Amino acid sequence: MNKMDRSILALREMDALAAGDSPVHQLHPVAKLLTTIAYIAATVSFGKYQLSGLLVMILYPALVFSLSGVGVGTCLRKLRFVLPLVLAVGLFNPLFDRAPLLTVGGVTVSGGVVSMVTLMLKGVFCLAASFLLMATTSIDDLCAALRRLHVPSLLVTLLLLTFRYVGVMTEELSVMTDAYHLRAPGQKGIRFAAWGSFLGQLLLRSMDRADELYGSMQLRGFSGSFAYAGSKRFSGRDAVWLILWALIFALCRSFDVAGVLGALLMGGNR
């Protein structure tokens, strides 16, 4: 299996994950989309030293992971290329902000270290929430949700077709790469001299296939906007999910829930 085949499988794996049947999968896509947006907004709005407050935000991804049956390992594997970038954000904060902020077990922690950890957690939480949205909602449902929120049809269709055509192009690339390596045994990668014709062929072949696919869509009445197959009715359960989470996020944002819990558990002696 070449790299392209693995990419195709990865794309299909997301489709397969989104086709699950857990309580989270069954929620209306608009409810999931709005909850995710609210979560991201609440998470990024924490101040750079509000680490304890931010920690409570793990509740949402943790619960969704548990309810949806999507594995944390799957998430980490899918995000393995992005996570290091996110973790790199704020890496230099400890160098610029050395003012002591708090003492933990006799060790003084600078503001830079706290802000670095806060930034990293914000990134990880937001990525996890976005991943969970994609893993529990098919691209068609997601696009249907965007249309319901009045995102312009052109943008939504563009998003959907891009998602579909990435697969088409990757498939063509996979076939061409296999054909190349079968006649270039022992060669690592594709020789530089062949890049031009390889990319040219890839473009032409992808265009041909895209043209054929588009023809097939036109023949079945496609005229520029999708009549989204997966759209469902927004039920009371969806409203409860959305409102409840919005309230929890607002609560976490307004009060230092971790601090309050800590004070309660420690009997106020912190």
Added chain:
Amino acid sequence: MIQFENVTAYYEKDAPILKNVSFTVERGEAVGLIGANGAGKTTLMRALLGLLPHEGRITVDGVEVTKKTLPEIRRKLGFVLQNSDNQMFMPTVYEDMIFGPLNYGASREEAEARVDAVLSRLELTELKHRHNHKLSGGEKRMAAIATVLAMEPEAILMDEPTSALDPQNRRLVINTVRELPETKLITSHDLDMIWDTCDRVILLDRGTVAADGPAEEILRSRELLETNRMELPLRFSAL
């Protein structure tokens, strides 16, 4: 129902693939379109569906194929592509099947009823929620036919419906196609399949109609077929 009058179709204007082609397909007829590679079979289908520019007159139920009438024409004609991977662009069979009816304004309930009816008619109900990329070649071809039938077309066009299928799946597709009551226009190199499914055959050669007549007459004529770069169907060549 389908009429071609002096039709010339082309990809590049100075190199027409189809030249002055004329014929009529009556409602309910099953017509096989045969010819060697490059004879113009697929081009003819694409011109009929308005996917290719043409000169001359093509009509479907009296409606001329023009840019303006394409939605109406395409509503009447269902096209099964040679490569089912290009036909099935949605994640699951169900989503692919419901795509056409919804686009043509059917309500969700009506579209779902149609999907269920077609799946049951073709005995494919177990495929309904399967992912397209997990279907075998034969299943994919049957699902592709189902997506077209869900649109309730008046005529079905098929481009090489049995290509790349194993014998059992080929037989399944042939039996299915034979039972379809709609008007059929089928291109294929599989002349045994054409024999099994079509009453009439149009033989194309280098973009022109070389012969048009009963399947019995054309598919048994070794001389006619060989003159036009074809061979007798296997069932007759062994005799």
